[in-house]
Every structure is written in structure tokens, then in C-alpha cells.
Amino acid sequence: MREFLGTGVSPGVGVGPVRVMTGSVPVPPVEPFTGDRVAETARALAALEEVAQELESRATAAGGETHDVLAAQALMARDPDLAGEVTVGVSAGLSAARAVYESFGFYRELLGGAGAYISARVADLDDVRDRTVARLMAHEERGLPESGEPYVLITQDLAPADLALLDPAHCVAFVTEEGGPIGHTAILARAMGIPAIVACPGALEVPVGARVLADGASGRLIVDPEPAQIDKARAAEKARAEAVGSATGPGGTKDGHAVPLLANVGGPKDIASALEHGAEGVGLFRSEYLFLDEAVPPGEAEQIAAYRAVLEAFPRVVVRVLDAGADKPLSFLPPAGVEPNPALGERGLRLLRRHPDVLEGQLRALAKAAEGFPPDRLRVMAPMVTDAEEAKMFTDKCREAGIQQAGIMIEVPAAAVRAHDIAEEVDFFSLGTNDLAQYVFAVDRQVSSLTRLQDPWRPALLDLMAHAARAATDAGKGCGVCGEAAADPVMACVLAGLGVTSLSMSSPSLPLVRAALAAHTLAECQEAARAARAARTARDARAAARAALPALETLGL
Amino acid sequence: MAERHVRVESLVGLHSRPAAEFVKAAALAPMDVTIGRFADTPVNAKSILGVLALDARTGEQLKLCAEGDGAEEVLDSLVTLFTEPNA
Known part of the structure; x- marks a missing residue:
């Protein structure tokens, strides 16, 4: 029995024989066209029009979010400038297939050089190119397999246009070697419930026809699963659903150690979801989201209302002052000039230092908004602090x-390493795990080929978080976590064990984290944290933590 | 030459759905329509790839241009795509 581990992006269990995509599209050769x-x-x-x-037609059949993605791709195929490039290419002596290939290549480069959001659309563009080239070369287009029985699809990557054709009654799960949690494919799979x-x-090494179990929650792909494993996975799925349904009340361990569970919000519009999922407060109010579309600093009255x-x-709300720069530019907070590496440039507090009037205006508005509330209800924090x-x-x-x-x-x-110095100057810390990982691993968050290096389970990150939490505890200050890592129920237990005092996450993640914490004692969480830090790799750290948290099994985690 | 200045209001910038809506509307115009930043060479407003490559972010000011019969009306209707909330 072999097992592969990926990132589960759409929960649920699928069991069936492996099928793969049919066909592959070759690169059209560069040879002079003489016809x-x-x-x-x-x-x-x-061919482009076809x-x-x-x-x-796939867009219309799919509807919803899938419709928008496919309709935008159709617009790409009909692009008049692209058609112009293709015409020029053929006039210059290229074959139709080669001219199409090169014209798409030109736009591919253009979009790839744009911001993160746009460059993520390059995969959509490539898919349009491949479909057109396949037609022109009379080559079989990549397509979904035919299968008389429900199957598990394994593929390099899955284009939204192919995903749209998947019938959940036939394809019980899919696994891709590439892709990431924020790609279109992952988002649409969740929406479709596959x-x-x-x-x-390594997933493509599994032979076609082999029976596999794909677990979209844990990310495990098991070849030739035993009946007991299948039963276990299905039972886990059920247990997880029940745990989420039954976990209520304030966050804390089994033995009563309180770990308040808070929500990350972008503004008043997110309040309803936070309350619905039982948030005890707000651990990260991303104030810049209120003002992303403003050309001038937002007015005081407008800020106070929000x-x-x-x-x-909520009885406790942590507001982060405007965190602009890098991938979140605000037009009224311009950096000094063009930065070769914005993630290492003027962002967060660094940018606010350049615009002290904006910072002071926001702090004044916050203080006025908090008038009449208990003094500890409002907590304000600064992003990107170095020392x-x-x-x-x-x-x-x-x-x-x-x-x-x-x-x-x-x-x-640097702030984590010297957290004991900083603890003397502030009332609390909040660990921003996403950026801390980006900086400690020297990996740009936007580079998807390096996501393996961004793993929050890497012991170097665990050590840094432990160090900062310790410094806060020694100084008698709180240390929360407001990054993605807090939303992983296993990591949440480890963080509690490291001495973190509150966890803030996107609201839908709260129930499962609440259930995981409530099923373990503080001593178990501490042991899981110790075991994870004693490991040498992210994978071992996660496994060691799981082994120390016995109730995860019963929760289906 | 008719000209209009607009500001990108959409929270996602002139990307994804707002870009597609804009390009589809521009494609209906009988004449050439361009969009771009004030200082730069504009792009064809009927080209989704050109508009995406502009990578116009929320809050940015852009210039729309068209020439010929009905140019004023065409630009007026395109401008509404930028001013409608939640576009």
C-alpha cells in the first residue's frame, strides 16, 4: 500500500479506480509554412472562435462562479488584438498553430509580469492556447476520461473548463500534482462539492485503474486502501461534521485553559459570519479593506462609523492600522518610489511613518469610536514592526x-528574535504567520512553485513563534496568532501549547478549531508543541504533534 | 476626439469580472476605443488581454478615448460601468 500527501482543498472522501485525462497538446514546431x-x-x-x-457553452451549462471564469476565457479566445498578432504571425510565414502558440506567448509574458492577481490568470490563458493548438494540429484535446463506474481523477493540473464538466456522480474526487489552495480549481471544487x-x-505515478482513496480534508491519497481504512475515512468525515455541529461556547482546552477564538474581519460586513460561527471577538480587523477604493485618506466620521x-x-476588537504597500497599494499612501522588491520595501508601519498625518488621523478616529466602551474593548496594533x-x-x-x-x-x-525587548514597549503581540513565514523562509508568498517552503509546520517557524510567545508570557503580556496557521485545528492545539493566548482566523474555520481544542488538555497541547519542535521537518513535526493529540482521531481530523 | 476620466472603484481593480464587463461593453462600440493611464500608451479597450495587462488597481485614474460619430455617447455609457457601485 502506497500513500501520497498533498494539500486537501475540498473536504470529503472519494474511493474508486484511477482515471487520467486523455490527450496532451504538443508544442507546434517552428517550420516555415509554405501554403x-x-x-x-x-x-x-x-479555431479560436470554435x-x-x-x-x-460550458460556461452556460456550469453557471455560478465557474461561469464567470469560463466566460472570461471565451473573451480571451475572441480578443481582437490576439487575432491581430496571429494574423501577423501567419503573414510572416508561420503555421496557424505556431502563430497561435507564439501570440499567446506574447500575452503570457505580459500578464505574468503584472500583479499577483493577474499573473494567476496565466493558467487560464494557457488552457485557451492548448485548446486552440490541439484543434489546429488535429490533435486530441485534453479531455475527461470515459468511465463506466465512479472514478478518482488524477492529473497534472485541472483547468476550470474541464472541472466544469466533471459530474460529481461519476468523478468522486480529483487529485492534481500541481496547483495550490488559492487557484481557481481549488475554489471551484469547494463550490461544486467535489x-x-x-x-x-508523485500522484501521477499511481497506475490507471488502481483503486485509491482520496481524502480531501487531510490531503491523503491512499493506493489499494484496506476496507478498514475506507470505513475509517468515512467515519472520520461524519465525525468531523458532527464535531463542527456540536462545538459551542468560548474557546478553551478540555481542562478549562481559556484560548479565546476570534475572527479575522475586513469590516462591518463580516460581523454576521463571525457571530454565526461563535467568534468571541475580533482578533484582526484589516482596516485597510475599508479604504481600498479611496483616493484620499478616509474622513473621520466615516472611519468612526465603521x-x-x-x-x-464584540467585547474585544483588535484593529490593525492601515497595512498598505506591497500587494495592497493604497493611492493615498504612496511609497517614495518604485521598489524592486515591494515585500521588503515600505509597507505597513514603515509606510505610515512616511505619512504620520494619516496614522494620527486613524488613531484619533479609533479613540473616538471607542468612547463609552470599556477601556480594553479596543486594541490597536501596527503591522511590519522591526524593533x-x-x-x-x-x-x-x-x-x-x-x-x-x-x-x-x-x-x-528580527521582531520575533528580540521579542523580549519589544514586549517592554507594548501591551500585546499578534503573530502574523503568513508574513513571518514569508520572511523567515525567504519565500515570496506569491510564488506558487515555492509553497512547499511556506509550510507553517517547518520547525524554524515553530521555534520563532515559541520564542515570541515566551517573551510575551515572561512580560505578562498576551500573544495571539492571526495568520492562516491558526485555522488548522492541529496547529491550533500546538499554538496553545506554545503559550499563545488567543487564536484569530477566518470565521468558517472557528468551529473545527474549537472542537479540537476542547478535546485536549493543556498538557497534551504542550506535549504536542514540544514533540513538533523536536522534529526536523515540517512533515515530521505535523506527525509528531498528531501523535501527541489522541482525540484528533475521534474528531475525524 | 472624445475623452473621459474615470477612477477604478471596484475592490478587485479592473480585473476579473469588472474587466470582462468593460471589454464586452466596449466591443459593442462602432469605433476604436482606448483606455490607459494618463502618461502611458493606451490599450485597445476591446481587448481583454490588453485591459488585464494594464493591471489597473483600485483607486487608479484612467483615461478613455474614442473618435467619430457617437463617440461622446459611447464613452458616457462606458463611464457608467466605473461609477456603478459593486461593479
């Missing part, structure tokens, strides 16, 4: 504005 160029151009443009029509695993290296709405809903000097500057400004609770995010490794 009728006018006819060849017409052939190229006709692909556009095919994508449109269990899915992405970024699963802050008050959230403060009225104690910056922390003191921020705390001083908060105090001047009349804000009682001032903290900082620990995202810069």
Missing part, C-alpha cells in the same frame, strides 16, 4: 491619541 497564408489565417481565427464557443487534493507530488459597528458587536524603537514610537502615538491597548504584529523575524 496559402490567407486560408491559414482563416483557419487559425476559426474554442470561444465551446468555452461559452473532494479534492492539490499539490500532491469602527463603532464592530466595537458594538523596539518602532514599537515604542507606535505605542507613544496610541497613548497620545488616548488608546489604552497598543500592540504590534510579529511578522519580521
Whole structure:
């Protein structure tokens, strides 16, 4: 029995024989075309139009989010500038297939150089190219397998247009070697309710026809599963659903050690979901989301209204002051100039130091919004703080504005290493695990080929978090976590064991984390944290932590 | 030459659905329509790939241009795509 591990992106269990995509599209050769160029151009443009029509009909059949993705792809196939490039290519002596291939290549480069959101659409563009080239070369287009029985699809990557054709009654799960949790494929799989695993290296080694079990929650792909394993996976799926349904009340361990469970929000619109999932407060209010579409600093009254709405809903609210720069530019907070590496440039507090009036204005608005509430209801924190000097500057400004609770995010490794210095200057820490991982592993968050290095289970990150949490505890200050890592129920137990005092995450993740914490004692969480830190790799750390947390099994985790 | 200035209001910038809606509307115009930043060479407003490559972010100011009969009306209707909330 072999087993592969990927990233589970759409929970559920699928069991069946392996099927793979049919066909593959070759790169058209560069050889001079000697036939009728006018006819060849017409052939190229006709193929693009056929692909556009095919994508449109799939879009209409799919509806929902899938519709939008496929309709945008059809628009790409009909792009007049692209058609112009293709015409020029054929006139210059290229075959239709080669001209199409090169024209897409030109736009591929253009989009790949744009921002992260746009460059993520390159996969959609490649799919349109491959479909067109396949038609022109009379080559079989990549397509879904035919199967008389329900199957598990294993593929390199799955284009949204193919995913749209998947029938959950036939395809009981799919596994891709590439892709990531924020790709279109992962998002659409969740929307369609098909269990899915992405970024699963080695999966294509499984022979066609072999029986496999794909677990879209744990990311495990098991070849030739024993009946007992299948029963276990299905029971786990059921247990997980029940645990989520029954876990209520404040967050804490089995033996009563409180770990408040908080929500990450972008504004008043997220309050309902946070309450529905039982958030005890807000651990990260991303204030920049309120103002992403503003050309001038937002007015005081407007800010106060937004802050008050959230403060009225919860007994504790941590607001992060405007975190602009890098991938979240705000037009009223411009950096000094073009930065070769924005993630290492003027962002967060660094940018606010350049615009002190904006920071002071926001702190004033926050203080006014908090008037009349208990003094510890509002807590304000600064992003991208490097050292104690910056922390003191921020705390001083908060105090001047009349804000009682001032903290900082620990995202810069230097701040984690010297957390004991900073703890003297602030009232609390919040570990921003995503950026802390980006900086400590020297991996750009936007580079999907390096996601394996971003794993929060890597012991170096666990050590840094432990160090910062310890410094906070020694100084008698709180240390929360507000990154993605807090949303992983196993990691949540480890974080509690490391001494983290609150966990903040996107609201839908709260119930499962609540259930995992409530099923273990603080001593078990501490042992899991110790075991994870004693490991040498992310995989071993996760396995060691799981082994120390006996109740995960009964929760189906 | 008719000209309009617009600001990108959509929270996702002139990307995904807002970009597709804009390009589809522009494609209906009988004449050439361009969109771009003030200082840069504009792109064909009927080209989704050109518009995506602009990578216009939320809050950015852009310039729309068209020439010929009905150009004013065409631009007026395109401008509404930028001013409608939640577009």
C-alpha cells in the first residue's frame, strides 16, 4: 500500500479506480509554412472562435462562479488584438498553430509580469492556447476520461473548463500534482462539492485503474486502501461534521485553559459570519479593506462609523492600522518610489511613518469610536514592526491619541528574535504567520512553485513563534496568532501549547478549531508543541504533534 | 476626439469580472476605443488581454478615448460601468 500527501482543498472522501485525462497538446514546431497564408489565417481565427464557443457553452451549462471564469476565457479566445498578432504571425510565414502558440506567448509574458492577481490568470490563458493548438494540429484535446463506474481523477493540473464538466456522480474526487489552495480549481471544487487534493507530488505515478482513496480534508491519497481504512475515512468525515455541529461556547482546552477564538474581519460586513460561527471577538480587523477604493485618506466620521459597528458587536476588537504597500497599494499612501522588491520595501508601519498625518488621523478616529466602551474593548496594533524603537514610537502615538491597548504584529523575524525587548514597549503581540513565514523562509508568498517552503509546520517557524510567545508570557503580556496557521485545528492545539493566548482566523474555520481544542488538555497541547519542535521537518513535526493529540482521531481530523 | 476620466472603484481593480464587463461593453462600440493611464500608451479597450495587462488597481485614474460619430455617447455609457457601485 502506497500513500501520497498533498494539500486537501475540498473536504470529503472519494474511493474508486484511477482515471487520467486523455490527450496532451504538443508544442507546434517552428517550420516555415509554405501554403496559402490567407486560408491559414482563416483557419487559425476559426479555431479560436470554435474554442470561444465551446468555452461559452460550458460556461452556460456550469453557471455560478465557474461561469464567470469560463466566460472570461471565451473573451480571451475572441480578443481582437490576439487575432491581430496571429494574423501577423501567419503573414510572416508561420503555421496557424505556431502563430497561435507564439501570440499567446506574447500575452503570457505580459500578464505574468503584472500583479499577483493577474499573473494567476496565466493558467487560464494557457488552457485557451492548448485548446486552440490541439484543434489546429488535429490533435486530441485534453479531455475527461470515459468511465463506466465512479472514478478518482488524477492529473497534472485541472483547468476550470474541464472541472466544469466533471459530474460529481461519476468523478468522486480529483487529485492534481500541481496547483495550490488559492487557484481557481481549488475554489471551484469547494463550490461544486467535489473532494479534492492539490499539490500532491508523485500522484501521477499511481497506475490507471488502481483503486485509491482520496481524502480531501487531510490531503491523503491512499493506493489499494484496506476496507478498514475506507470505513475509517468515512467515519472520520461524519465525525468531523458532527464535531463542527456540536462545538459551542468560548474557546478553551478540555481542562478549562481559556484560548479565546476570534475572527479575522475586513469590516462591518463580516460581523454576521463571525457571530454565526461563535467568534468571541475580533482578533484582526484589516482596516485597510475599508479604504481600498479611496483616493484620499478616509474622513473621520466615516472611519468612526465603521469602527463603532464592530466595537458594538464584540467585547474585544483588535484593529490593525492601515497595512498598505506591497500587494495592497493604497493611492493615498504612496511609497517614495518604485521598489524592486515591494515585500521588503515600505509597507505597513514603515509606510505610515512616511505619512504620520494619516496614522494620527486613524488613531484619533479609533479613540473616538471607542468612547463609552470599556477601556480594553479596543486594541490597536501596527503591522511590519522591526524593533523596539518602532514599537515604542507606535505605542507613544496610541497613548497620545488616548488608546489604552497598543500592540504590534510579529511578522519580521528580527521582531520575533528580540521579542523580549519589544514586549517592554507594548501591551500585546499578534503573530502574523503568513508574513513571518514569508520572511523567515525567504519565500515570496506569491510564488506558487515555492509553497512547499511556506509550510507553517517547518520547525524554524515553530521555534520563532515559541520564542515570541515566551517573551510575551515572561512580560505578562498576551500573544495571539492571526495568520492562516491558526485555522488548522492541529496547529491550533500546538499554538496553545506554545503559550499563545488567543487564536484569530477566518470565521468558517472557528468551529473545527474549537472542537479540537476542547478535546485536549493543556498538557497534551504542550506535549504536542514540544514533540513538533523536536522534529526536523515540517512533515515530521505535523506527525509528531498528531501523535501527541489522541482525540484528533475521534474528531475525524 | 472624445475623452473621459474615470477612477477604478471596484475592490478587485479592473480585473476579473469588472474587466470582462468593460471589454464586452466596449466591443459593442462602432469605433476604436482606448483606455490607459494618463502618461502611458493606451490599450485597445476591446481587448481583454490588453485591459488585464494594464493591471489597473483600485483607486487608479484612467483615461478613455474614442473618435467619430457617437463617440461622446459611447464613452458616457462606458463611464457608467466605473461609477456603478459593486461593479
